[in-house]
Amino acid sequence: MPRITELNVNGTRVHVDVDGQRTLLSVLRDDLDLTGTKYGCGEGQCGACTVLLDGSPTRSCITPVGSTSHKSISTIEGLEQNGKLHPLQEAFLRRGAMQCAYCTSGMIMTSYALLQKKPNPSDAEIVQAMNGNICRCGTYLRIIAAIKEGAQALGAK
Amino acid sequence: MNATPEMNLEPERYELQESPLYHFDLDRRQFFKLLGSGVVVLFFVEAAIAQESGGGGGGRRGGGGQRPMEVSAWLHIGEDGTVTVFTGKAEMGQNIRTSLTQAVAEELHTPVESIRMVMADTELTPYDAGTFGSRTTPDMGSQLHKVAAAAREALMDLAAEHFKVDRATLVVADGKISKNGTKESVTFGELTKGQKILQSVTAATVVTPAKDWKIAGTSLPKVNGRDFVTGKHKYPSDMKLPGMLFGKVLRPAAFEATLASLDTKLAEAMDGVTVVHDGNFVGVTASDVLQAAHAVDAIKADWTTPTGQPSSQTLFDYLRKNAQNPAPPPSLIGETPDGEHRLAQTYTVAYIAHTPLETRAAVADWKDGKLTVWTGSQRPFGIRSDLASAFGIPEASVRVIVPDTGSGYGGKHTGETAIEAARLAKAAGKPVKVMWTREEEFTWAYFRPAGVIDITSRVKNDGTLTYWDFHNYNSGNSGISSPYDIPDQHSEFHQTRAPLRSGSYRGLAATANHFAREVNMDELAALVKMGPLEFRLKNLKNERLRAVLETATKAFGWSDAKSSSGHGYGLACGTEKGGYLATCVEVLAELGGDSITVVRAVSAFECGAVVNPDHLKNQVEGALVMGLGGALSEAIEFSNGKIENPHLANYRVPRFRDMPKIEVVLMDRKDLPSAGAGESPIMGIAPAISNAIFAATGIRMRSMPMRPDGLKI
Numbered sequence: 001m002p003r004i005t006e007l008n009v010n011g012t013r014v015h016v017d018v019d020g021q022r023t024l025l026s027v028l029r030d031d032l033d034l035t036g037t038k039y040g041c042g043e044g045q046c047g048a049c050t051v052l053l054d055g056s057p058t059r060s061c062i063t064p065v066g067s068t069s070h071k072s073i074s075t076i077e078g079l080e081q082n083g084k085l086h087p088l089q090e091a092f093l094r095r096g097a098m099q100c101a102y103c104t105s106g107m108i109m110t111s112y113a114l115l116q117k118k119p120n121p122s123d124a125e126i127v128q129a130m131n132g133n134i135c136r137c138g139t140y141l142r143i144i145a146a147i148k149e150g151a152q153a154l155g156a157k
Numbered sequence: 158m159n160a161t162p163e164m165n166l167e168p169e170r171y172e173l174q175e176s177p178l179y180h181f182d183l184d185r186r187q188f189f190k191l192l193g194s195g196v197v198v199l200f201f202v203e204a205a206i207a208q209e210s211g212g213g214g215g216g217r218r219g220g221g222g223q224r225p226m227e228v229s230a231w232l233h234i235g236e237d238g239t240v241t242v243f244t245g246k247a248e249m250g251q252n253i254r255t256s257l258t259q260a261v262a263e264e265l266h267t268p269v270e271s272i273r274m275v276m277a278d279t280e281l282t283p284y285d286a287g288t289f290g291s292r293t294t295p296d297m298g299s300q301l302h303k304v305a306a307a308a309r310e311a312l313m314d315l316a317a318e319h320f321k322v323d324r325a326t327l328v329v330a331d332g333k334i335s336k337n338g339t340k341e342s343v344t345f346g347e348l349t350k351g352q353k354i355l356q357s358v359t360a361a362t363v364v365t366p367a368k369d370w371k372i373a374g375t376s377l378p379k380v381n382g383r384d385f386v387t388g389k390h391k392y393p394s395d396m397k398l399p400g401m402l403f404g405k406v407l408r409p410a411a412f413e414a415t416l417a418s419l420d421t422k423l424a425e426a427m428d429g430v431t432v433v434h435d436g437n438f439v440g441v442t443a444s445d446v447l448q449a450a451h452a453v454d455a456i457k458a459d460w461t462t463p464t465g466q467p468s469s470q471t472l473f474d475y476l477r478k479n480a481q482n483p484a485p486p487p488s489l490i491g492e493t494p495d496g497e498h499r500l501a502q503t504y505t506v507a508y509i510a511h512t513p514l515e516t517r518a519a520v521a522d523w524k525d526g527k528l529t530v531w532t533g534s535q536r537p538f539g540i541r542s543d544l545a546s547a548f549g550i551p552e553a554s555v556r557v558i559v560p561d562t563g564s565g566y567g568g569k570h571t572g573e574t575a576i577e578a579a580r581l582a583k584a585a586g587k588p589v590k591v592m593w594t595r596e597e598e599f600t601w602a603y604f605r606p607a608g609v610i611d612i613t614s615r616v617k618n619d620g621t622l623t624y625w626d627f628h629n630y631n632s633g634n635s636g637i638s639s640p641y642d643i644p645d646q647h648s649e650f651h652q653t654r655a656p657l658r659s660g661s662y663r664g665l666a667a668t669a670n671h672f673a674r675e676v677n678m679d680e681l682a683a684l685v686k687m688g689p690l691e692f693r694l695k696n697l698k699n700e701r702l703r704a705v706l707e708t709a710t711k712a713f714g715w716s717d718a719k720s721s722s723g724h725g726y727g728l729a730c731g732t733e734k735g736g737y738l739a740t741c742v743e744v745l746a747e748l749g750g751d752s753i754t755v756v757r758a759v760s761a762f763e764c765g766a767v768v769n770p771d772h773l774k775n776q777v778e779g780a781l782v783m784g785l786g787g788a789l790s791e792a793i794e795f796s797n798g799k800i801e802n803p804h805l806a807n808y809r810v811p812r813f814r815d816m817p818k819i820e821v822v823l824m825d826r827k828d829l830p831s832a833g834a835g836e837s838p839i840m841g842i843a844p845a846i847s848n849a850i851f852a853a854t855g856i857r858m859r860s861m862p863m864r865p866d867g868l869k870i
Contacts (some may be wrong), residue, residue, distance in 0.1 A: 022447045030403070030445060035395035036388015038563070040514050041595040045805035048514055076388035089386040093378060096771050099779055100250025101385035102392065102563030127813045134805065136514045136564055137250050138782025139775065140816045154240045 004069050009034070010078030011135050020066025024058075025049045027065045028075060036105045040134065047133030050106040051075050057113040066115055076105035079112070087153035088112055089148070095146040099137035109115035111147045172783075183354045188233065191281070195235045195349040198301045198308040199357040202229040228283045230300050232261065234308060238332055238346035240265060242301065244291050245285025247277035247535055249513075249562040249569070251835045252772040253293045255380045256373075259768060260298050263365055263373040264305035267332040267345060269380065272497055277534075277559035279541045287536035289567060291734040291833025294768060298831060302364040302373075311356055312655075315348040341375045367827040374827075376771035381561070392563050393533040394518035398588040398605030401520065402431075404581035405449040406591070407439040410460035411798030412657075420457040427452050433584040439594035442579060442585040467656040468796035473505050473609045476631045479654035484611065484628045493615065498684045499622060501613045504673035506861040507792035508607040508657055510599055512810055516562020517590040517602065521578035528555045532575045533562035543792055547576050548583070566783070567661035567836075568602060599803035604793055605662035606655060608632025610673035616681045622696045627674070631655055633666025636733040636840065641675060641696040657795065663780065664839040665734040668787060672861055675729035675844030679851065689728055689848060690715055701737045701763055704824060706730045709739035710760035712822045723747045725853030729844035735832025736764040737824075740781070741843030742817070744849035748856065751865045753789060755817040755846060763824035764832040770823060773834055777821045780838035786811045788843035792862050862864065 004020045006013055018027050028034040028051070037060055040048030044059035051060045052074040079086040088108050091097075098104045107130070109146065114121055114129040121129070126144050135143060162776045175765060188197040204225045242261055248254040254274050262269045275281050277288070281541040285297075309329060316334035317324040326337050335342035384390035409416075416439070421432045424441060430452040431442045438505065439456065443449040467475040477483065493499040519532035528548065534540050545552040556581055557575065574591045582589035595602070608631045615624035625646035634650035650666075662668075682692035688712055697703055710716070718726040723745060730739035745758040762777050790809040794801040802808045847858045852867075858867050 008614045014613060018445075019447065024447060026446050027393070030397070033397065034388075035391065035397075038392075038515070039394065039592065040516075041805050042593065043804055043806065046514065054734075080387050085383070085386065092386050093382045096376075096775055098250075098379070098382075098385060099252065099775060100514070100562065100564035101382075101390070102250075104385050108386065127816075134514060134810060134812060136512055136566075136783070136810060138779035138785075138811065140782065140811075140813050141778065141819055142775070144816075146815070153488075154430045 002066070004065050007065070007069060007073060008071065009073045010075060011072075018065060020064060022065050024051065024063040024065045024068050024073070025060035028060060033138055034075050034077050037104060038102055040103070040106070045132070046103075046135075047106040047110060048103055050109045050133065052109060052113055054093060055113060055116060057110045074109070078106065086112070087157070088115070088150035089144040091150035091153060092143070093148060095142050097139050097146040098140035103133060103135045107135065107143055111150065114147070115151055115154060119155055121147070148152055167406040185353070188231065188352055188355060192233045192235050194351055194353055195233050196308055196311050196352060196354045197231060197233050197356070198304045198311065199228045199231045199355070200304045201226045202355055222508055222618060229285070230297060230304055232304050232308060233299075234312070234345050234349050236346050236350045238267070238271055238344050240267060241275060242272060243275045244297055244301070245277055245282045245538060246297050247288045247537065247559045247562065249288070249533070249535070249565045251293065251771065251776065252379055255377055255562065255772060256294065256768045257297060257301055258380050259373045259375070259377055260301040261305040263370055264302050265309050266329045269372065269377065271332055277537045278556070279537050279558070280556040284538055285682070287539060287570065289535050289570065291836045293734070294831050294833045295735065299364075301422045303358045303362045306364045307358045307362045308355060308591040309363070309638060311354055312345060312348055315352070316343055316834040318708070319343055319348060321560040327713050354398055361801060364514065367831070373555050373768055374766065376769055391558050391560055392515055393520070394515055394563070394592045395530050396520040396531045396560065396590070398520060398522055401588040401590055402442040402444060402581075402585050403446050403449045404440055404442045404578055404589040404591040405453045406495060406577050407458060408458055408605065411466075411774065413466065413798050414460040414462040417459040417461045423455040424452040424458070427455065431585050432456070433581055438580060440581050442581050459563065462798055463755050464797070466796070466798045469507070469792070469794045470535030470796070472607055472656065474608065475656060476653045480630050480651045482651065483652055484649065484651070486611070497615045497617050499613070499615045500677065500680055500684065501611070502680065502859060504610045504612070504676060504859045506608050506669040506672065506787070508604040508659070508795075509662070509787050509791045510600070510604055510793055510808060511568025511662060512568045512598070512808070513564040513568055514565060516593040516595060516598040517569065517571070517574040518590070519574035519578040520576065520590045521582040521589060522588040523579075523582055526550070526554060528577045528579055529558070530556070530579060531558045531560060532572060533561050533565070533569055534572055534575070535565050535567070535569050536572075539570070540575050542637060544579055544589050548579065566663040567665065570661055571603065573601065595805060596803045599808065601799045603658040603660040606659040606666070607634045608666070608669045610669060612673055612677045614646050614677055614681055616685055618685060620682070620685045620687045620692050620695050622681070629666065629670060635665045636667030636670040636731060640695070640699050640702055641678070642698050643696070663783065664836040666732070667837060667840045668784065668843065669861075671729065671731045671840040672843045672847070675731065675841075676847045676857070676859060678847040679727070679844075680857065693730065699732065703728060705737045705739040705763050705777045708822055709741050709759055709822060712761065712820060713741035713759040715741060718743070720849070720852035723750075723853055725849035725851065726832050727845045727847065727852055729841045729848065731840055733837040733840060735835035736762060736834055738762050738838050740845045742842065742845040742849050744846055744848050744853055746853045748854040748868060749870050750868050752862060753846070753850060753865055753868070755785065755789075755816045758842060758845075759820045759822070760838060760841060761822040762834070762838050763826060764834045765829035766827045766831045767823055767825040768831050770825070773823060774821045776835050777823070777838040778819055780836070781819060781842050782811050782816070784842035785815060787845050787861055789864070
């Protein structure tokens with residue numbers, strides 16, 4: 001695969017020079033220092049590496065960076081705007097929806113994409129959308145509560 | 158890397174690995190060197206007590222006679238009023254960075270924001286045996302209460318001098334000390350300016366009783382929570398140094414395999430790749446993770462694997478056959494007096510994996526003969542000692558730093574990646590990061606031990622327990638003693654030869670021992686046609702355990718919960734590591750059906766004075782969810798020295814879809830010391846589910862995990 005020299009990350013064009021076969025996860029973390037996106041399994045089974053590609057939640061650990069050069073990539077680092085947390089980030093904090101928090105970036109990015117499509121998801125829709133994300137500390141019910149609270153806050157805006 | 162006899166020691170002892178003597182040089186200058194003038198307060202423990210924080214027994218080597226005292230925690234109040242606290246404990250999701258901050262804020266009467274915790278850094282923090290055994294709250298929490306209280310008293314003395322008044326006229330609040338009834342006040346920073354006061358906690362240091370707590374005992378949110386929701390926090394696997402390379406290790410074809418031949422020519426010819434072959438260690442460094450993986454793939458290695466290694470199919474027979482002091486089979490134990498029922502049953506638990514979402518990772522950096530390693534570990538000082546011994550250098554030349562880590566659950570006591578990264582960095586002459594793949598984590602870490610438990614028990618017609626004989630093979634002895642009042646009881650842990658490398662786990666053997674005991678209790682209740690709650694209460698005097706049992710069943714609505722075909726209710730209770738737990742569940746399962754669904758779970762938990770109600774609740778909920786995995790789906794499959802399901806696709810941990818409704822009721826006992834709580838709430842869910850399945854189907858499931866194929870007739 002040819003080398004990739006430019007990516008669109010969090011609304012900014014950034015320069016890289018990497019083998020297109022490398023995973024998007026590795027390039028984000030190791031070349032661009034965007035370490036909020038995590039390695040959890042390398043198999044697309046846990047969701048810790050979730051980023052948005054043109055708004056769709058995508059497992060960056062199994063996505064070759066070569067396939068992303070014409071897409072808009074959003075990571076957890078892009079959610080906070082001008083020092084202000086996104087309502088979902090606020091809700092995760094308020095609900096204490098984490099323990100070790102290693103899964104949190106992936107949880108927030110996946111639920112962010114869900115709320116873009118469905119501003120008022122039911123519990124069943126949240127479970128359906130989030131089931132590919134693992135929280136090994138077991139804070140699932142808190143995460144569901146945080147997503148609902150985030151949805152409300154966004155709706156009230 | 159392979160299963161060794163040392164690794165298979167009874168796991169509680171395994172947690173207490175000996176560490177070399179650590180001499181804390183009490184040179185007062187060093188306490189001010191780092192942070193400048195101010196007030197410093199030290200907490201001393203006997204060296205043996207620090208070692209004991211694994212849960213009992215085992216003093217430090219050497220010494221003889223009087224044990225040396227050593228600092229186990231300390232704090233510094235600087236000229237800007239900042240309080241810096243030094244503790245060797247590691248944060249990995251238990252939220253102890255928050256709870257320990259609360260302890261200090263409580264006693265010092267200073268804002269939470271002015272407190273900085275320096276944790277788990279072998280160069281900066283005092284020796285600590287490790288973060289395990291639910292000891293942080295009872296040991297480090299109470300030590301920091303005392304350290305902060307002593308610091309407050311020192312500041313009061315300074316303020317009395319400053320105002321030239323009697324101490325009794327002073328009040329301390331919000332990082333300031335004021336003259337009572339006036340607006341005159343002085344800040345901690347102003348008081349400590351230019352001072353070099355070094356004190357230690359004495360027997361006279363008095364801490365605030367829990368009933369008067371204002372900051373401890375409240376639901377303070379995770380102190381650095383914002384860094385986690387923004388992705389800013391740097392976990393061990395996020396560390397990066399200038400010029401850093403990525404390392405990967407060649408793994409043997411199977412456990413016990415030895416290298417027959419090795420050809421690394423192709424890998425060595427690859428761009429930017431360095432190959433290291435040192436004894437049984439073969440690894441590479443490269444400029445990125447993919448190149449490192451390609452280089453390992455390019456290595457040609459032949460392995461000789463011994464045949465006839467045990468498998469998960471033959472596991473339980475194997476454990477029994479290889480036991481050091483096996484007991485007679487349960488069917489042969491004891492007689493059955495008239496008017497009594499006798500039960501002889503066997504229970505098993507599978508090997509399971511901790512599966513921390515952050516796999517093992519380390520970054521190693523050599524500079525001028527000194528090694529610094531950032532890694533996720535529960536035993537930074539143990540790993541420092543492992544590194545020193547692996548490289549033949551003094552411990553003083555090794556620094557291990559544990560950034561807040563992506564969970565451990567007892568699974569990160571060992572420092573494999575630290576040693577691997579350090580070996581590769583030494584060869585490459587540059588810093589190296591090693592992060593295990595999920596498959597490596599599933600294969601080359603260690604497991605919660607599998608176990609076989611035999612119980613022979615007897616009960617009178619009126620429901621009085623009379624005899625209890627309990628033998629645990631391999632899984633360990635935490636929670637092995639029955640809390641019930643039984644005149645003739647005997648519990649024994651039998652070491653055996655374990656086929657897989659195993660070690661600590663959240664709750665450890667308490668899960669297996671409670672599973673066996675609480676299912677057996679249900680079976681005995683059924684024999685004498687008593688309700689499970691009534692039967693337990695009849696045989697239980699322990700007030701704290703009775704209290705959680707009564708609280709959980711009340712919250713659950715146990716008295717109205719009538720099981721029917723396909724719909725069962727079950728309960729279980731127990732006490733371990735100072736925590737008291739009762740769990741009730743509601744389960745859907747059909748005889749001959751193909752699913753077991755937990756619809757609702759209620760746990761009541763009591764662990765003395767609650768330090769942070771919301772974080773405690775979070776731990777109890779999380780333990781319950783983690784327990785659900787071991788109860789219903791998690792099991793390591795292995796044969797011929799290989800793990801057969803080393804992926805999240807075929808090792809199923811609980812997910813959103815598996816969540817029951819969960820209710821946690823905390824009982825806050827402000828009159829009792831706080832116990833640790835991260836572990837023991839895991840142990841009730843599995844037996845409660847088994848008992849509910851029986852109530853729904855008439856089938857007794859005596860093996861964890863309990864899978865739907867067990868419902869087939």
